[in-house]
Amino acid sequence: MDTREEEFLKRLKATFKIEADEHVQTISSGLLDLENTSNPEGKNQILETIYREAHSLKGAARAVNLRDVEKICQAIETVLSLLKKEELQPSSQVLDTLLDSVEGAAKLISTDEVFPIGELLQRLSDITSEPAASTDSSPSAPERLASIVSNDKPPKPDDSVTPELSVQLPPTSGQPSASMGPNQTSARTVQTDSKRSTQAETIRIQSSKLDSLLYQVEEMVAVKMAVNQRVSDLKSVKLNLDLHGKQWAKVCPEVRILKGIVQNLESCGATGNYRPQLLKIIDFLESNEATLKTIEGRLKTLTSMAENDSRQASSMVDDLLEDMKSVLMLPSATLLEMFPRLVRDLSGDQKKKIKLTIDGGDIEIDRRILEEMKDPLIHLVRNAIDHGLEGPDARSRKGKSEEGSLSISISQLGAKKAEIVVTDDGSGIDPEKVKLAALRRNIITDQELRNLSNEEAIYLIFKSEVSTSPIITDLSGRGLGLAIVREKAEKLGGIVIVESKVGAGTVFRIQLPVTLATFRGTLAKVGSELFVIPTVNVIRAGRVRRDSIRTVENRDTITMNGHVLSLVRMTDILEIEPGPDQDEKSQFVTIVILGAAEQKIAFSVDAILNEQEVLVKSMGRQLSRVRNVSAGTVLGSGQVALILNVSDLIRSAMRITGESLFAHTKKSQEVLKRKSILVVEDSITSRMLLKNILESAGYDVQTAVDGADAWATLKIGKFDVVVSDIEMPRMDGFELTAKIRGDETLKNVPVVVVTSLESREDRERGIDIGANAYIIKSGFEQNNLLSVVKRLV
Amino acid sequence: MNIPGTNTKSSKINQSADKARILRDRALTLAKRPVDTIPEFQTIEVLVFALGEERYAVGSETVREVCPLKQITRVPCVPPFVLGIMNLRGKIFSVIDLKRLFGLPQGKTSDQSKVIIIGFNDMDVGIQVDDVTGVKQIPVSEIQQDLPTLSGIQEKYLYGITPERLTIINVETLLTDESIVIQETVGP
Structure with missing residues (x-):
């Protein structure tokens, strides 16, 4: 009984996830649209849609007993209703909070894990707490809003605020504004020109069902081949028979002569005794000819019928497969819809102004190809924002407009191919830097390099380990990303082309087949x-x-x-x-x-x-x-x-x-000179783990329990790399790194910082202090650590 | 069973009221559910198969399909416990050799050999077996979960063993064990 109930709940949750994903997507894209729509008519329409979606999501969440999601939706609804009544202006700060909340809800839905949502609810209620003030203030001024938020004004009861929420209104509503300063929000001016694709009449089918259908259709291809095989078998039988007929034709006159002789034989004497038997055999031989003729005739009809069948089956199977493939094609908008949000977030983090243009969402590509291209595309976009596009100051210094432009466009190249183009007008790829990096990683020799044109040299960025970035972080700089982009594209039967001009920008073109076959x-x-x-x-x-x-x-x-x-x-x-x-x-x-x-x-x-x-x-x-x-x-x-x-x-x-x-x-010399590593970590579990990983990779490993211990150990021994945690008693990882960099004999020892702190500030601090690599424990992966260490020794 | 009323000398009681009480008591006692006996009948359903001389089983809820051993395409550059891949209605499955994984003696494949596709979450794998005996209900109480003599790789994937030496494999731990997943690149 309970297992069946559990089973049901599981299925229900799976269904809910699919539904919730859609709601979350619509809400997020609606919020982004809201930011870029200026006419009030359009705004109202968008608000109406988002409101409805949030409401449906709330209801669905209640059905599967996800109280936290329900609470968040409730709070979002409240904010939206204020927006609808124009008691609140959709400033980018308000939208930020809403987007973060939607993301929080999505995380709750997708991961099943529970985390405190207090802060999100707090931020949402903070917004709703000052609608009265904003109605009489000038509309949509983020700075103004930020200062209002920090007022210790008691919340004004509003009839649209549900009782549930007003309970959660805090007495002081000041602290969140600190994390969302006006300068940060003002840098986020991402615009999206993505064209909305018209929705055709559709029904919803589980993709797994379609997949199994496709497998079966593909199996029909084997049936088709088998039928073809049978036809050629029949033909070869016919050939044998023809050959036999020719041989018969050769002996036929002889048989006739023999028949004449036998018929004229005396019925007595030694040979005459066998006359009836001989005549019987000769008769059989003659009737054989007739039988064979009939068989030949029937075989001929059979073969031509089989040929017809095979032709028919072939064209039917081919058509079926073709149609099936087109069923599996999706408009590429499904791949592109995540990018406005991604670009908005990244540009906000990096304080860059970016205008994103998206084109070609209606081009249809096989669902599996779209799925495979997701990571490569994210990587290219991230690269463009991280390394390509410059900040507003740098851009105006170069005489470019402050706002960088980034475009993702998909277009059809003939009937079976599509091209994804990611273009930015950033700083471009410097071939000299690429050459240097490749040389440093021993991927190419000096001589080979001299024979390389600049255009060819750029392609070296696709080699794994080639990176022009000075620091390795979890996000980038390891030089693996583009290698993966290329591998994925090639695995799908596509190619990657890169064009770049120093100072003017970079274009990545991925040419792909639209179907997998x-x-x-x-x-x-x-x-x-x-x-x-x-x-x-x-x-x-x-x-x-x-x-x-x-x-x-x-x-x-x-x-x-x-x-x-x-x-x-x-x-x-x-x-x-x-x-x-x-x-x-x-x-x-x-x-x-x-x-x-x-x-x-x-x-x-x-x-x-x-x-x-x-x-x-x-x-x-x-x-x-x-x-x-x-x-x-x-x-x-x-x-x-x-x-x-x-x-x-x-x-x-x-x-x-x-x-x-x-x-x-x-090689044997290398074995003699084993590299030694100092692992600094206060947790015994992590320490043993790191030690094991590194030792099994062939390094000599010594350990220290904190920064101070490590410092003492470093003074005695000689180490090729230091791998250190950040949070430790007595002396932390930053302090240790700083000390190493400050020491005359140790300053060139590479330091890898391993930490559970996943924040930009920390990463930047790590970089400033002189760490060579920064690995986050949550994404902690053996290969990751080993490849970083390998690069550094 | 101790039914109240049987101890009284019923033959000597003539009053109808007493009779009715006794009958009611009996009825109530008989109507009682035999609560204590339920767990003994709790069973699990397993698919039994042979690996060499030994008999093994997997929970039938993990079995996706049983098919005759067709042509298996060997895959290069994988550990020996991976026999290869096979095509089942257009989908490709990898087939593993439990004998190698469990360290059992290698035998020859016969025409009784079959492949059982077992699955857990998104992981579907074929296991080659020497013969499939059939489906069996096993009372949970009969399954002995600890076997001190077994050690290492065998114990890890073991769910339990029955008195008739039927070893039940824990498909969940087998298929969620990352060490059976091949994840190998060519080193730089």
Whole structure:
């Protein structure tokens, strides 16, 4: 009984989440629209919509017993009703509070965790507490409002304020204004020109149902292939029969002659005794001819019927699949709708003025592609605001308008492709800085760099670990983001183009297929298995003469158009058994030259079979990320094949070829000189955790319980990196960092600050004091720490 | 059962009022629910299968599907307990080898071999088994939850064991264990 009830509540909550998401989205976008609408008519309309949505959300929240959400909605409603009556002006401070509250509600809904909502309610009630004052003051002046808020005026009872809320009105309503100074709010002038898409007649279907439908339709493709196979089987049977007929035609005269001889045989004598049997056989042979003719005829009709069926089935399945794919397409507005809010928040945090333009929300793209592109797009926008666009002062110094412009636009490129363009008019990417960063990370040699044009050099930003940012923070600077953007785009069969002019801005273009199926793959046999290589990455496929392979520095190489390329065996990279037919005697070796980013490497494979369309299929959560393999696909025969990840292959190949004799000696030297790390942390659990993580990664680790202990330890030993907590007794992390930077012998030791304090002030303080990296514990992840430490040693 | 009224010498009582009282008492006693016996019948439903010589089971609510062992495509660069991936009506599932995961002796696959797709939350995984015996109801009281002799990886994924040595696997801990999730990139 209770399990069924629980089950029901679970389902109810899931449904509620979907509904609530929609309400929250509508309220947020409505609030943002409100900020940019000047005519009173439009304002009222928007307010009406938001009010209704907040009300529905409140009701729904009550149904699933989310009291806190209900309370927040109640308070929001109160503020909105004041706005409607124009007893309160929609100043950006009011909107800020409302937006924060909606976000708070969304967080409560999505995470199931409970956190105190007192502060939000307080802020909301603060706004409602001075409507009387604002009615007689000049409208929409944030500064004025802020000063009014700090008045110790008792709340004026208003009939629209529900009794529930007036209870929560605090006696003093001063303190929140401190955190929302007028200068901060005035910097937030984000405008959105996003065009509202007209809503067509729709019904709501659970996406999981659609997905399962798509899987079934995709499976029909296998049925189609099977039917085709049967047709060709029939044809080959017919061919056999034809061959048989020809042979019969050859012996036919002989049979006739034989028949004449047998008929004329004497009925007595040695041979004559067998006459009836011989005649029987000859008759059978002759009747065989007739039977075969009938079979041939029937086979002919069958084949042509099967051919017809197959044609029909093919076109039906193809149409079905095509339609199914279009069902899964969504207007890209669903991806874009989050950006006005994101840009508004980020620009507020960074005190930058940004005008955001969004275009092309009506272009339809496969839902799964939209989902995959969400993170890359967020990253690009964040990058543009973080590193691209300058603050108002810097901009006016450069002679640009104070307000930076950022645009996200999606447009259709032909029938099957779309392009997402993120443009900013900020400072652009400096190729020299990129080159320097790449050189520092040993991604490129001096000589290679000299051959690189500036346009080519910019593409180095897509290499992981290349970052022009001077400090590593949780947000950016590690140089992984753009690498991920590129990987995601390429995984979907797309490409990323970057154009940048120093001082004038940057343009990122992501060109993508609009449906997932348009991925083209080259089918290759490696060992005894079939693999699909994305055709985008195949530069050339072919054969080379075995004797043209030369060994250079203990590596196999071939030449292509005068360039020397490393050659590695695909079986070695994939760690699988070489196939039986990879015999050394053959004169030729089949190779594919694969390229990702600027790297090119030749791989030897057993055979290249063909090129075909493949459908990317996830291998499931258990195989979240497998080395060298990006996904699976189902071939026409129903067989499952793996899609190879070319950038991984190249990286793996470089590791293998790097293990030549020369590199080996270098490696063993490295082992002798193990890097040592000092971990400073007062909590024993965290200390042990950090110690374990770092030790298992091969570092020598010593620990200290606080800053003072660490300082003493540092004086005796020699350390390559210090990893320190911030909040500690006796001496905190900031103080320790400052002391290290101030010391003559220690000042160059890198310091990584690990903290649970997630605030901009702290991060900035960390930067000012001279920490090299700042990692937040809440997002604490082993790989994160290790990669940061690795970069620093 | 001790029914009040049976101790009195009923044969000697002639008054109808007494009779009625006794009957009523009996009726009330008989109408009482046998409260204490309910927990003994609480059962869980499991799907029983064979791994080598041993018999294992998973809670039937975690079983998404049972299918014959079709062609499994091997995946390179994964630990040996991952057998590969298979296609089931257009969706790809990874298949894991519980024998390797549990450290059981390796046997040969037979034509009885099957794949059970088990799932918890968003994690669906196929497990290869040697045979599927069927669905069984097991009284909760019979399941012994601690087995001091088992240790390490086996114990972690164990829900309990029944007197007839049927080992019940805890699908939830198995599928939420991050160590079975392959999350590997090529190092720089």
